[in-house]
Amino acid sequence: MSQYRVLPGPEHFLPPAAASMGIQLPNPGEAHINGVIVSEDKAYEEAAKQFLMAKVPTIFPGPLVLWAWNEKAAKKATAVRHLYNTLKECVQPGQTPMLIPMPDYRPKYPKINPEVEINPNHPNLTIWHNKIDCCMFIGVHCHQANLSLKIIRGGTSCYTIAMCAQAGHEDAMLSFRDASVEKIMKLAEWVKKLKGTVQPRLTSAKSGASN
Amino acid sequence: MSKEKIKISEALYDIMPSDYQDLVKSATYGKEDRGWKDIGSSKELIEQHSLCAGCPESMAFRYILASLPNPEDTVMVGSTGCTSLVFPMVAVHNIHSLFGNQNAIASGLKRALSVRFPGRTKDVVVLAGDGATVDIGLDMTLQAWFRQEKFTTICFDNELYANTGGQESGLMQKGFVAKMAPVGKLFDKVRLPEIARESGCHYVVNCTVSKPSLIEKVIRNAVHIAREIGPTYLQLYTPCILEIGKNSMEGLQEMRDSEKPTERFAYKEYVSEPAKQLLAELAAKDKEKKAAAKQLASQEA
Numbered sequence: 001m002s003q004y005r006v007l008p009g010p011e012h013f014l015p016p017a018a019a020s021m022g023i024q025l026p027n028p029g030e031a032h033i034n035g036v037i038v039s040e041d042k043a044y045e046e047a048a049k050q051f052l053m054a055k056v057p058t059i060f061p062g063p064l065v066l067w068a069w070n071e072k073a074a075k076k077a078t079a080v081r082h083l084y085n086t087l088k089e090c091v092q093p094g095q096t097p098m099l100i101p102m103p104d105y106r107p108k109y110p111k112i113n114p115e116v117e118i119n120p121n122h123p124n125l126t127i128w129h130n131k132i133d134c135c136m137f138i139g140v141h142c143h144q145a146n147l148s149l150k151i152i153r154g155g156t157s158c159y160t161i162a163m164c165a166q167a168g169h170e171d172a173m174l175s176f177r178d179a180s181v182e183k184i185m186k187l188a189e190w191v192k193k194l195k196g197t198v199q200p201r202l203t204s205a206k207s208g209a210s211n
Numbered sequence: 212m213s214k215e216k217i218k219i220s221e222a223l224y225d226i227m228p229s230d231y232q233d234l235v236k237s238a239t240y241g242k243e244d245r246g247w248k249d250i251g252s253s254k255e256l257i258e259q260h261s262l263c264a265g266c267p268e269s270m271a272f273r274y275i276l277a278s279l280p281n282p283e284d285t286v287m288v289g290s291t292g293c294t295s296l297v298f299p300m301v302a303v304h305n306i307h308s309l310f311g312n313q314n315a316i317a318s319g320l321k322r323a324l325s326v327r328f329p330g331r332t333k334d335v336v337v338l339a340g341d342g343a344t345v346d347i348g349l350d351m352t353l354q355a356w357f358r359q360e361k362f363t364t365i366c367f368d369n370e371l372y373a374n375t376g377g378q379e380s381g382l383m384q385k386g387f388v389a390k391m392a393p394v395g396k397l398f399d400k401v402r403l404p405e406i407a408r409e410s411g412c413h414y415v416v417n418c419t420v421s422k423p424s425l426i427e428k429v430i431r432n433a434v435h436i437a438r439e440i441g442p443t444y445l446q447l448y449t450p451c452i453l454e455i456g457k458n459s460m461e462g463l464q465e466m467r468d469s470e471k472p473t474e475r476f477a478y479k480e481y482v483s484e485p486a487k488q489l490l491a492e493l494a495a496k497d498k499e500k501k502a503a504a505k506q507l508a509s510q511e512a
């Protein structure tokens with residue numbers, strides 16, 4: 001088994017693709033945390049903890065849920081909204097959950113507005129600007145998610161979670177696979193369940209994403 | 212993606228940046244008679260851009276994007292150069308190709324789209340600089356025309372390599388001295404419009420982008436002819452004001468000066484016989500439609 005662990009960065013300018021370091025994807029019913037395969041239940045618990053610990057826990061919905069290209073996408077969007085609302089209900093004063101869209105993948109030069117969107121080609125702008133220390137990708141096509149997750153790991157200390165509709169993401173610190181409405185709702189339940197049991201990182205010197 | 216699918220999920224509508232909301236609400240995707248007159252009253256398919264202030268390429272982009280007959284089912288292919296900095300802000304599917312390869316990419320793309328979506332209209336439009344079209348990509352440009360590939364090639368002719376600081380290009384005028392071509396061009400501007408005609412293009416136009424109505428007409432013609440008959444080529448003068456020492460406000464005048472009857476961008480057009488027939492048929496259909504609409508309006512009144 002690989003000794004490499006997918007950990008919050010900043011790792012360096014060009015972190016390796018976790019797959020090239022031997023990190024494997026989970027099988028159905030499993031997830032991974034830091035590159036180690038775990039049961040899905042363990043991943044729900046850890047993801048909920050990371051959200052509740054973060055100063056700025058953030059969900060980044062991508063084009064596959066932002067655009068209602070079929071009924072399922074629209075339902076997932078509703079579940080994402082529910083997760084965000086749950087986060088807002090469950091955090092403590094001083095924690096500020098955010099919901100920031102990634103509408104498409106155009107590299108968008110000369111600039112984006114980091115307050116209202118994230119771009120996969122320079123995701124760190126949004127993470128740095130809003131001091132996001134934990135984020136979850138959902139509805140982002142695999143290749144763009146991997147690119148973006150790697151850039152985030154390279155240049156920030158943000159904890160990354162992937163709620164992936166396919167086989168999962170090696171380059172996230174925690175990844176689910178086969179994302180569905182049920183799985184998003186289940187994560188929201190876990191957040192509710194752990195409400196008040198997790199100490200937020202508010203006073204830690206390392207809080208907030210570094211640049 | 213067809214325009215019916217361009218909908219934002221209701222649960223996340225409020226967090227979508229306003230430019231996307233505007234694109235869904237008031238862009239002219241699917242509007243049959245879309246054209247340059249929509250500029251100002253509807254959302255344009257271009258957001259901010261990174262060209263120099265006053266660069267005529269930005270006008271050209273706006274007129275072209277307003278005039279494409281089928282933007283929701285069009286894929287544009289670009290190449291490296293000043294134009295490539297604009298494409299990330301364009302709300303039409305587009306592919307960036309390796310410098311010079313644009314017509315090869317477009318050939319494969321057009322063929323793949325016809326296999327993948329039989330019976331559905333899918334337009335491919337190449338938009339690249341003169342360096343990409345006439346110098347480094349000339350092989351790909353010509354071979355696509357020889358093969359009668361059914362897409363439109365648009366060249367933004369600014370008569371040099373602008374994006375890399377002003378090197379000599381095949382379309383530069385004889386004797387012209389640029390920042391990185393201090394000796395002056397030793398041979399004539401390559402006559403690509405004539406070469407295009409001889410290479411099998413069915414519609415060729417050489418003009419400036421000073422008049423939006425003209426750009427609308429030539430874009431529509433070029434796309435319709437490419438769709439039904441074969442390759443089409445538009446060479447549009449988009450002067451690099453930076454390299455010729457003009458101010459932001461002077462691009463339009465530069466184009467007007469260069470399109471006078473004796474100048475190198477005097478309007479020049481070639482239409483093949485089959486293309487002429489198609490244009491006549493389209494004009495007749497248009498006339499019929501307008502007459503029917505007029506009749507309907509008078510009945511309702």
Ligand SMILES: Cc1ncc(C[n+]2csc(CCOP(=O)(O)OP(=O)(O)O)c2C)c(N)n1
Pocket residue numbers: 291292293294309310339340341342343344367369371372373374375380
């Ligand atoms: C294969 C390759 N060769 C060379 C370059 C360098 N290059 C970038 S832009 C450019 C000139 C572009 O000139 P043109 O096509 O006329 O476009 P303009 O910038 O003038 O609009 C060149 C040579 C490159 N990017 N790729």
Ligand code: SF4
Pocket residue numbers: 261262263266267268293369373374450451452453454
């Ligand atoms: S360098 Fe020239 S062509 Fe390029 S954006 Fe500036 S003015 Fe336009």
Ligand SMILES: [Mg+2]
Pocket residue numbers: 292340341342367368369370371372373380
């Ligand atoms: Mg040029």
